[in-house]
Amino acid sequence: MQGGAWLPIAFEVVLLVGALAVLLVAVVAGRDRRFWGPAAGLAFAGAALAGVLQWREVSTSGAGLFFTAQGVSFAKSPMVVMDGLSAFGAIVLGLVGFVGFLAAWDLVAKVGRRGPELVSLLLLSLAGLHMMMATPNLVVIFLGLETASISFYVVAGFLRRQKGSAESSFKYFLLGSLASALFLYGVALTFAATGSLTLYGGNSIRDFFSSTIVTQPGILLAGMALMLVGIAFKVSAAPFHQWAPDVYQGAPTGAVGFMAATVKIAGFAALARIFGAGLVSQVDTWTPIVAVLAAVSMVVGTVLALVQSDVKRMLAYSGVAHAGYILTAMTAGVAGVPAMWFYVSTYAFMVVGGFAVLSTVSGSDSSKVPLDDLKGLVKRSPEMGWLMTFVVLGMSGMPFFAGFVAKVFSFVTATAVPAPWPANDHGYLWLVVLGVVMSVVGLAFYFRIIGTMFSTPDDQAELQEAGLPVRFAVIVSAVITVAFGIVPWPLIEAVRDAFPI
Numbered sequence: 001m002q003g004g005a006w007l008p009i010a011f012e013v014v015l016l017v018g019a020l021a022v023l024l025v026a027v028v029a030g031r032d033r034r035f036w037g038p039a040a041g042l043a044f045a046g047a048a049l050a051g052v053l054q055w056r057e058v059s060t061s062g063a064g065l066f067f068t069a070q071g072v073s074f075a076k077s078p079m080v081v082m083d084g085l086s087a088f089g090a091i092v093l094g095l096v097g098f099v100g101f102l103a104a105w106d107l108v109a110k111v112g113r114r115g116p117e118l119v120s121l122l123l124l125s126l127a128g129l130h131m132m133m134a135t136p137n138l139v140v141i142f143l144g145l146e147t148a149s150i151s152f153y154v155v156a157g158f159l160r161r162q163k164g165s166a167e168s169s170f171k172y173f174l175l176g177s178l179a180s181a182l183f184l185y186g187v188a189l190t191f192a193a194t195g196s197l198t199l200y201g202g203n204s205i206r207d208f209f210s211s212t213i214v215t216q217p218g219i220l221l222a223g224m225a226l227m228l229v230g231i232a233f234k235v236s237a238a239p240f241h242q243w244a245p246d247v248y249q250g251a252p253t254g255a256v257g258f259m260a261a262t263v264k265i266a267g268f269a270a271l272a273r274i275f276g277a278g279l280v281s282q283v284d285t286w287t288p289i290v291a292v293l294a295a296v297s298m299v300v301g302t303v304l305a306l307v308q309s310d311v312k313r314m315l316a317y318s319g320v321a322h323a324g325y326i327l328t329a330m331t332a333g334v335a336g337v338p339a340m341w342f343y344v345s346t347y348a349f350m351v352v353g354g355f356a357v358l359s360t361v362s363g364s365d366s367s368k369v370p371l372d373d374l375k376g377l378v379k380r381s382p383e384m385g386w387l388m389t390f391v392v393l394g395m396s397g398m399p400f401f402a403g404f405v406a407k408v409f410s411f412v413t414a415t416a417v418p419a420p421w422p423a424n425d426h427g428y429l430w431l432v433v434l435g436v437v438m439s440v441v442g443l444a445f446y447f448r449i450i451g452t453m454f455s456t457p458d459d460q461a462e463l464q465e466a467g468l469p470v471r472f473a474v475i476v477s478a479v480i481t482v483a484f485g486i487v488p489w490p491l492i493e494a495v496r497d498a499f500p501i
Helices: 007-028 033-061 084-103 105-133 138-156 163-194 205-211 218-234 243-250 253-278 280-306 311-330 333-362 382-396 402-414 429-453 468-486 489-495
Strands: 064-066 080-082
Touching: 007 033, 007 064, 007 080, 007 084, 007 105, 033 080, 033 084, 033 105, 080 084, 084 105, 084 253, 084 333, 084 468, 105 138, 105 253, 105 333, 105 468, 138 163, 138 218, 138 253, 163 205, 163 218, 163 243, 205 253, 205 280, 218 253, 218 280, 243 311, 253 280, 253 311, 253 333, 280 311, 280 333, 280 429, 311 333, 311 402, 311 429, 333 382, 333 402, 333 468, 333 489, 382 402, 382 429, 382 468, 402 429, 402 468
Parallel strands: none
Antiparallel strands: 064 080
């Protein structure tokens, strides 16, 4: 592979060209979604194909570093990296983004002439999210983070005439800006401590630790902590989760699945890149903190989900708990990356499918989705009711569903590597025990959703008919949830090669 090849940034190029094409076609041919919709669909599919090509290239030729300032060696200051982590992330982001786009198709119809702008924002956000996992430079990670965040701020408040949508956008913007500032401050402190903004190559952070013994790590520890806080906010890990329930509830239901799923994919991939690869020599320092975040997330997310009456808020707190289960895998350091990938890639489809069903039940432009809206869903719409049942069972971690395999993979990984605190050879066994307990407790609110769907429907209850794209999105999500629960080995073998360089 050559240092200036276009393949490493093909994912971003396809999405950016797609966003521009959507807007141009809407201006030239008309704002009817029949004209520009195919361009958007091709952009999402093309991005996933770019990920497949990257995966094939990495498998045959190996990983590589790309793009740098003029006159500077690629090995000294790379801006882009193409390896197993970025290539697999491109595939997952492309597929989840495409399914999420289909799930939001009814919302696109409801916003009418503003549809092209909405879809362009989704395309731009996906490009920014992939850049977070495809660069070894901390500043470029921040730029990718902000590109996605700004797009999602607008998407959350896209229905500006709805009070809930505007409120969620404002809260997301304020708290998201704070998290981004903390992450950037952490980058600055890390640069002050190591003299580098690059994770790999000559004069990099990893190179610094290989040749330097840090006797006064105060600035470094502060930088690591602030970067971890910034990422924890994006993946809605407790106690940095306060934004998630309000944003999930207020944002348009048709777009929440896309937002929630893709952010988690990129956030955990960035965590693996920065801490699992760049700061691998400091693993004994940061893994105990990640273990505490995982424990707090599992407990807070599960307990607060039990007392919710709105399904969107319930799934938001469920996402907090799932962030804890994924962080459990990362307590093993870089060895936890395969378990992280299996969990986050299957969970992302469950999230998209779950919110797609909710958009059918309460409307794609709705803010609140009371639990009573699901009453009798299996009888009112057997297809949506049963598909939602499969998705919820997957989230709950029941056997023969992908969520069960993901949790087992995560728990086994957490106990496979010796833990630095408390020092032992059994890993974070206490965290695994807590995770098992919280998984059992969490069954209460998951079965509460299922029980409501199987109850007797109200006579006055009406159900909006889902469009074909939304139905397809839900079917794909449910099939993946079941398929990788019964036959998980193909995905397990794939993620074992999805390591950072």
